[in-house]
Amino acid sequence: MRLRKLARVVVVIAIVLCGCTDESNIPVKRNTEKLESRFSIESKGSFSAGYQHQSREVLILTDSKTGRQYLLVTGCGATEYFQSGKYQVEE
Numbered sequence: 001m002r003l004r005k006l007a008r009v010v011v012v013i014a015i016v017l018c019g020c021t022d023e024s025n026i027p028v029k030r031n032t033e034k035l036e037s038r039f040s041i042e043s044k045g046s047f048s049a050g051y052q053h054q055s056r057e058v059l060i061l062t063d064s065k066t067g068r069q070y071l072l073v074t075g076c077g078a079t080e081y082f083q084s085g086k087y088q089v090e091e
Helices: 002-018
Strands: 039-049 054-063 069-073 077-080
Antiparallel strands (some): 054 069
16 A cells, blocks of 8 residues: 555655756846945944854844945844944934
8 A cells, every 4th residue: 555655655756857858948147246245344343142042143234335334143133333333323
């Protein structure tokens, strides 16, 4: 009984795979322009934390358009970074 089900699954997979080809009939328009990056990322180091002491990395992301910097910790999140240590709130 199980052998028959397995044989049916193998036949269905073989039929599906026979219809697959490497050629695509869908035209893909590729952008060949080189774009300048607005953001730059600087690594400040890594540490172990969290479940099973997974490796986390501390990064500073800089937006060249606005001049703002963001503090990122992989696997945790991001917040705006103020070098003066003061937190600013816009109203």
